[in-house]
Amino acid sequence: MVALAYTVAFEGIEARLVEVQCAVSPGIPAFSVVGLPDKAVSEAKERVRAALTAMAIALPSKRITINMSPADMPKEGSHFDLPIALALLAALDIIPQEDAARTVALGELSLDGTLVPVVGALPAAMAAAGEDRTLLCPDACGAEAAWVGAAKVIAPASLADAVRHFTGQSILPASQPGEVHRKTRMRDLSEVKGQERAKRALEIAAAGRHHLMLIGSPGSGKSMLAARLPGILPQLTAAEALETSMIHSLSGLLDEGGINRERPFREPHHTASMAAIVGGGRNAKPGEISLAHNGVLFMDEFPEFARTVLETLRQPIETGEVIVARANAHVRYPCKFMLVAAANPCKCGYLADPARACARAPICGEDYLGRISGPLMDRFDLRVEVPPVAFTDLDLPDAAESSADVAARVATARSRQSARFKDHPNFHVNADAEGHLLDEIATPDADGRALLLKVAERFGLSARGYHRVLRVARTIADLDGSGDVRKPHVAEAVSFRLATAKDV
Template sequence: MLARVHTVAFLGVEARPVEVQCVVSPGLPAFQIVGLPDKAVSESRERVRAALTACGLALPPQRITVNLSPADLPKAGSHFDLPIALALMAALEVIPRDEAEAVLALGELSLDGQIRAVQGALPAALAAAEMDKALVCAAASGPEAAWVGAAEILAPDSLLALTNHFRGRTALIPPEPGTVSARRNGTDLLDVKGQEGARRALEVAAAGNHNILMVGEPGSGKSMLATRLTSIMPPLTPREALEVSIIHSLAAEPGDGGMMRERPYRSPHHSASMAAMVGGGRNAKPGEISLAHRGVLFLDELPEFARPVLEALRQPIETGEAVVARAEAHVKYPARFLLAAAMNPCRCGYLGDAARSCSRAPKCGADYMARLSGPLIDRFDIRIEVPPVTPEVLALPTHAEGSARVAARVAQARAAQAGRGTGDAPVTNGELDGEALERVSRPDDAGRQLLQAAAEKLRLSARGYHRVLRLARTIADLDGADAVRKPHIAEAVGYRRALS
C-alpha cells in the first residue's frame, strides 16, 4: 500500500512542495529512489537503512520503491533523509499512515538514528503553514522554525523519539522561537575623528539607501567609515527580518534559531569569484549580494575585484534581485542592498601627495580608475573623496555625534519615505523610479534651473539625472522639508561631481 510524506525542494528562496511516495512490494530485495534525485539524495538509502536498524527496525526482504514527486523537479540535499524514512515506516505500518501524511518533514539522519539540522527550516515552516501541515525537523532547527507561529512544529532529536510520538507513547514538546540576534559589533561613529564631509555622506546614504563610493589615501578611514554604516541604519522591519532570515537560513550553517533584526553587513575579499558574489555553484546557493539583502555590501579595494565580477553587479543594483541561470531552471534571490565601496586614488595610493606619489602621476591615477567601467561608476549615487586625518585632529578629543543621534535622524527620514510609499513594502528614495520619482522629487524653480545647468555641465546621463533627484529628495527628508529646494539640489550635485 502507498504511503505518503510531504517535504520541500528549495529553488532559490522558494520552497517547492514535494510528495515522498513509498511502496513495499513483493520481488527481489531492492531499495530504489526515483524522481530526479542528486547524489546526496541517492545516498539517503544507506543513511535511512542504518538509522532504522539503530531504532530496532530491519527492512523486509522485499522491493522498496521511493518516488519523489513531481519527478521532473530536481531534488538536492540531505534533508530528504527524514521524509524518506517516515514514508518507509508508514508503508511498513510502523507509524500510522494518516499521521505521516499530515506532516511536512526535513532533516538529515545520522547512522545512529539522530536527526541532524539542515538548512532551510524557516522557509520550510512557511511552506508547511501554507499547506496546513505540521513541520517535523531536527531539534536544533526547532527554534528557527518556531518563528512561523501558523505551523505546528515537531522537533525531535532522534528518529526513535519521533516514532514514539506518532505511536502515542510520548509527546514532543513544541520548541520556543529563538532569541532575536543582537548587534554583532559595537561600532559607533564616535570612533571617527574628523571626516565631517564623509560622515554627512554616510548619513545621506543610510537615510535613502544610496550607493556610496569613497576614494582616499591608505589609512584615511574609508573602511572604518563603511563598517559603521549599519550602526546608523534602522533595525529591520518584521517583513524585512523574515526576508533576510530566509536567505541566511538557506545559505548559512544552522545557528541558534534567532531571527535577524540588525541589517546584514558583508565584506567579501577582492578575490571573490562570480559564484561567490552573485550566487551559483553547487545547488545554486545565494551569493554575497543576496546575503547583504536589506543591508550593506562593502567592497574594499574596488578596482582589485575581477572586472566580470564587478560588471555582474550592475543588473542586481537596478533590479534588486540576483538571477542564477541553470539549464533546468532560473533561480532568483532578493538582492536589494546598499553598495558601499572604497578605493585608493591610484595603485600606490598617494596620487594627491606630491611628496609620496609615484613618477607616473597623474597617468597612474587615470589607469587605476579605468579599471572601473563608466556604467558601474554611474550607479554610485554618492562619490566622495576621503582626505587623510592629520595627527593634530587625532590627538583631539572627539566632539562628533554618535551613531544613536545620527540613526534617529535617519529613522525620521525613512519614516517620511515610508509614508509616501505604495504597495505592501515601504520604498526608500534609492528605489524610487518613474512617476513616483517625478511626483515626490519635483524641485522648485530655482532648484530645477540649477539641476538643468549641472546636468549640461557635468553631462549627466538619464540615470545620473534621476539619481541626483533621489539624493536631493533624501537630503530634503533629513532637513524635514516637504519640497525639494535649491540647497538640496546643490548638495546632491556636489556628491555626483566629486569624482567626475
C-alpha cells in the same frame, strides 16, 4: 507519501515541495531510491536502514522502492533522510499514513536515529504554511522554523521521538521561535577623527539606502567609516528580518534558530569569484549580494575585483533581484542592498601627493579607476573623496556626535519615507522611487530645478544620474525635515554626484 521542502529557492525565497513515495512489493529484497538523486540522496537508504535497526525495526524481505516526484528535478543533500524514513514507516503501517501525508519533513539521520540539523528550515516552514501542513524537522532547526508562525512546527530530537509522536505515545509540543540576536557592540562614528564630509555622506546613504563610493589614499579612513555604517542604520522590521533570515537559512548562517534584527553587513574579499558574489555554484546558493539583502555590501579595494564580477552588479543594483541561470533551473533571489565601495585613487594610492606619487601620475589614476566602467560608476548616488587625516587631528578628542545621534536622524528620515510609501508596497525608501512617484515626491522648487538642469547640461548627466540626484535630494530634504525639495537640497546632492576628479 510525505512532502519534503526542497531547500533551493525557485522564483524567490520559496521552497518547492517534493513528494517522497514508498512502495513495498514482492520480489528480490532491495532498497532503491529513484528520481535523479545525487550521491548523498542515494546513500540515504543506508542511513535510514541503520537508524531503523537502532530502533529494533526490521525491514521486510521485499523490494522497497523510494520515488521522489517530480522525477525530472535533481535532488541533492542529506535532508531527504527523514522524509524517506517516514514514507517507509507509513508504508509499513507503523505510523498513520494520513498524518504523514499532512506533513512536510526534512532532516538528516545519523546511524543511531538522531536527527541532524540541515539548512533551509525557514523556507521549508513557509512552504508548509502555504500547503497548510505541519513541518517536521530536527530539534536544532525548530526554533528557526517557528519564526514563520503560520505553520505548526514539530521538532523531534530523533526518529524514535517522531514515531512516538505520530503513534500518540508521546505528543511533542510545537516549537517556539528562537531569540532575537543583537550584536554586543557597534563601532561608533565618534571614533573617526575629521572626515566630516564623508560622515555626512554616510548619513545620507543610510537614510535613503543610496549607493556610496569612497575614494582616498591608503589610511585615510575609508574602511573605518564603512565599518561604522551598521551603527547608524535602523533595525530590520519584522517582515525584513524574516525575509533576510530566509536567505541566510539557505546558507546555514542562522545561529541557534535566532533571527538577527541588525541589518546584514557583508564585506567580501576582492578575490571573491562571480559565484560567490552573485550566487550560484553546485547548489545555486545565494551570493554576497543576496546575503546583504536589506543591508550593506561593502566592497573594499573596489577596482581590484575582477571586471566580470563588477559588471554583474549592474543589473541587480537596478532591479533589486538576481537570477542565477543554470541548465536545470532559473533561481531568483532578492538583493536590495546598499553598495558601499572603497578605492584608492591609483595603484599606489598617492595620486594627490606629489612627493609620493609615481612617475606615471596622473595617467596611473585614470587607468586604475578606469577599471570601474562608466555604467557602473553611474549607479553610485554619492561619491566622496576621503583626504588623509592630518597628524594634528589625531590628537583631538573624540567627535561630539556619536553614532546614536546620527542614527536618530536616520530613523526619523526613514519613518518619513515609510509614511510616504505606505500605499506603495514595492517601495520602502527613496532609492526605490521611480516614474511618476519619483516626480511626485522629489520634484524640486523652481530654483532647485533650474540648478539641476544647468548641472545636467554642463556635466552631461545621464537620465539615470538625473533621477539619482533627485532621489538623494529627497533624502536630504527628509533629513532636514522639509516636505519640499529646495535648491540647497539639490545643491548638496549635486555636490556628492560630482565629487571626484574622474567625474569632472
